[in-house]
Amino acid sequence: MVLTPSLSSIFYSLSSYIMEKDIIRGGQFLVKDVPCDAIFTPEDLNEEQKMMRDSVKEFADRELWANWERFEAKDYAFTEACMKKAGEMGLLAVAVPEKYEGLGMGFVSTVMVCDYISGATGSFSTAFGAHTGIGTMPITLYGTEEQKQKYVPKLASGEWFGAYCLTEPGAGSDANSGKTKAVLSEDGSHYLISGQKMWISNAGFCNLFIVFARIEDDKNITGFIIENDPSNGISLGDEEKKLGIHSSSTRQVFFNETKVPVENMLSERGNGFKIAMNALNVGRIKLAAGCLDAQRRVLGEAVNYANERIQFKTPIMNFGAIKAKIAQMAINAYVGESATYRAAKDIENRIAIREAAGNSHQEAELKGVEEFAIECSILKVAVSEDIQQTADEGVQVFGGMGFSADTPMESAWRDARISRIYEGTNEINRMLTVGMLVKKAMKGHVDLLGPATAVGEELMGIPSFEVPDFSACMSEEKDMVHRLKKVFLMVAGSAVQKFGPALEEHQQLLLCASDILIETYMAESAILRTEKNVKRFGEDAQKTQIAMAQLYLYQAVDIVISKAKEAIVSFAEGDEQRMMLMGLKRFTKYTNHPNVVALREQIADKIAADNRYTFDA
Template identity: 80%
Template sequence: MKDITRGGQFLVKETKCEDIFTPEDFNEEQIMMRDSVKEFVDKELWPHKDKFEKKDYAYTEECMRKAGELGFLGVAVPEAYGGLGMGFINTMLVCDYISGATGSFSTAFGAHTGIGTMPITLYGTEEQKLKYVPKLASGEWFGSYCLTEPGAGSDANSGKTKAVLSADGTHYLISGQKMWISNAGFCNLMIVFARIEDDKNITGFIVEYDPNNNNGITLGEEEHKLGIRASSTRQVFFNETKVPVENMLAGRGEGFKIAMNALNVGRIKLAAACLEAQRRTVTGAVKYANERVQFKTPIANFGAIQAKLAEMATNTYAGESASYRAAGSIQERIESRIAEGNTHQEAELKGVEEFAIECSILKVAVSEDVQNCTDEGIQIFGGMGFSEDTPMESAWRDARIARIYEGTNEINRMLSVGMLVKKAMKGHVDLLGPAMAVAEELMGIPSFDTPDYTELFAEEKEMIAKLKKAFLMVAGAAVQKFGPDLESHQQLLMAAADMLIEIYMAESTILRVEKLAKKVGESQAQEQIAMAQLYLYHAVDIVSQKGKEGIVSFAEGDEQRMMLMGLRRYTKYVNMPNVVALREKIAAKLITENQYAF
């Protein structure tokens, strides 16, 4: 019987490799879907990158219509509302591979399918869904999401936009200003958040937009941005915009909940949307390194270049492993809830909400990896990398936004630890028991036996278990010391979050490779084994460094000495890996195949 883990439980529970979903598990339908998306990108997007860089918003809109015709906009939409009704993994897969050519299209696609369409499919009434979702799923209409305001960015619930009920009670009049609205220039429908009277929480509304009958809606000029240049981004001004009362989304004051849950889904999909960009960046860098000759040899032969290529590929592989592991967990949760009698709406909402911690972890990790990957891509290209004539420059600029939207990485770091503590308080994840066991273990005498590591990943798995103890030690002591005030100690939360992120990413990579090695044999997975070991090596370093930072921020005297000693014990290898040899092995595979080869 397959064991379904709850969100956040990876920290206190050993996961078997058989219980996770990996890209090697794609079924025939998923492989066909992936290939058709790649074909669309190669045909419609990649050859026209210059149009996106020259702010050709009309071309972005044209490509969105084509994506609608091919069914890509309706992958997550139930068949009853004109979509393909596919599972969560398929939705992730399309988000992943459609994002390979340009961040401009990726942003338009994500804003439309995620925060533009999804709030209606998950919170709309039957009438609202039947009226609007088929148009959005087909690409006849495009959606946008009006949440952010000049004074309300990360603090989404502090928006000043007002909704006033008309005297006859038939409609609301919305007035206010929204900014950074993706797709504003060509949308037909907006999900708008406004406050009714002095309500504690904002309310969501479905607002139709027709430029020929603007109904009090004015658009600002297109924003000029560092990257995602052909993604339409404008301010939207509402001046007593009439919205029928039946266009309220969910109930009064439920807008904040809609916004937060939409962001959870948006976060994991944003992680997916950074993956193909990394794969293509690695491939571009490898090809260039093989072609570029210096000192009478291709630069791919230089160890300094090989180290970069190996690290770029390893982080890409880790991001892929963790993203699809979480997608598989979410899909399982959704399916089990539907089997229990939940509606599609309830099942999807609760399924994603259950793994909100993992969604935040992925958003942070993969958005930072794509930035590093494109940065190293520029470095490998040298002076050419800085030129607009090569794709690295635009890839680097496009990657930068990923650390800001769907909640900044700082917010998501604090959220991941905060949500974990809340889950523990509610009894959904038992952190207290394991944290106390770690505290007791620290008082005992460590074993000096030399362990027998004959099985694949035996030491690596033991190391993951030790890293979890290091996190529990630091987080447990911090919760004990600060209680509810913990959230005001932001630097401590950030350090704990980095520990948590590395544990999930490293474990996901190891489990994926273990599953692969059991399927194809260890000899056929040598480079993947090397990537899992290389990623873990860095994770151990980060846990050690961030653990130290956390401990010295709140512990003193004997307590501090005891915890630092524990941290050294939990981040110590028995057999330190040869990192240079690992990188050389990974790079050799990339260079031989002349592409991202995993």
């Protein structure tokens, strides 16, 4: 099936709430109570998007999941062949504007394709993400019209494949420290690129490289588009021996005075670092999406095995210890879906608003994603860690068979590990979330001072002993999320007041604050999704979803308590410390504790009965 766009899909983002003057901005979730009707959920996909989703799932089942052993056998040619098939279906062209022979679909559709095409194998997921994201997107968003006309149609169709050369032996997280040089020729017609790049996905079969190099002693690196021609001073190292993603071609690339026409400079001189950072923002939410279906598939394999595996004369699915694992896998997938699609729609809305205001597609998409860079980093951390936990528990459910390479659990566990390193390590992304939020506050984009001051005044006041009315579905959970936001404002606000700009030097405190922020956003996303669906489908139809949202929140509260306490006792002393610890206890107090074991049983029994994860349908 070849996917084609329509006006309904292109303008689906222009829903009624998009043009609200007070539409939420990136990071504002922390200081605003978002109504459930204002968020997008997987249940909001339109009919065309559902058809696309089903087509992608069918492709992944037929071409990828059914052949997982070939990917584990380091069959790089098979990965390339599958990429060509994806190109023939139009799956490489979803985010490419129609002007360049793409499908011109919205950001939600782009994220959805990343979701369902990536779960079957980490090898293909890496090849797909490297090509469509960092291989194609920089030209689409930063290229000249001539560059886009020349290269993007070939990349969109799968005639050509792209790769991205940023990392060097001495430049990883510190991407702007690369040593690769670009020297302008005497006649000014071309640059000579010399240097070494490493960990380059798709290097073994790509036709085009996006390469970053430094011109003279420029402060920032510059991007170049280089066609892969071995006769032009380009050579490759051997395929890397890796823990996972075995059939993802990953090689070093060496440039020895490689000639690049001056017209192949990407964007402006010195703009390479900006290109790299914006590519990472997009890559982070797409990586989160790429971990979602992997969770669903691991869960499906685990529950199927647990239903069939007989021990002590009963399926192991009947044991409480196994139910706890299956329930947690389902919770992780549900919450990850909720937050990822929420953020994707927020980005799509912002892109639509900018385009309506007269911005070009390039400007609108760049600024739309940049606006929600905090959420993108949150998702990258949370969902990449969830897939690792899910894969680990999948191995455990299989027992000895899970450790065997004859089952897909072993490869799923190994493939999952890279996701915590891709697109900036999770440690870097944790610190970025808080750093970006503080910068937004300084620019006046997010009002942190007012709410933080109000929290400080509340701590000094007499607490209310009034019992709230929690009769409405999810009302107590929403109240708890509101109070978790106060915990962040209390901890982060006090830390900023104490350390000022030097806060970035206190990385362990930043990590604590980041975990509070992450858990709050993820929990709120699941709760709002559930509340929205209860309103339209009824409470009875959402019993398991309610249980998943409640149990995730319960776990999130524990994490927030632990991280907040760690931070408070590390930088506050005396009366300030005692006041903040009392505030923490007040803000995280449950009126009605959930029955944790009963919720797990309910979730696991539903998954067992369906024999798979069904909440994305």
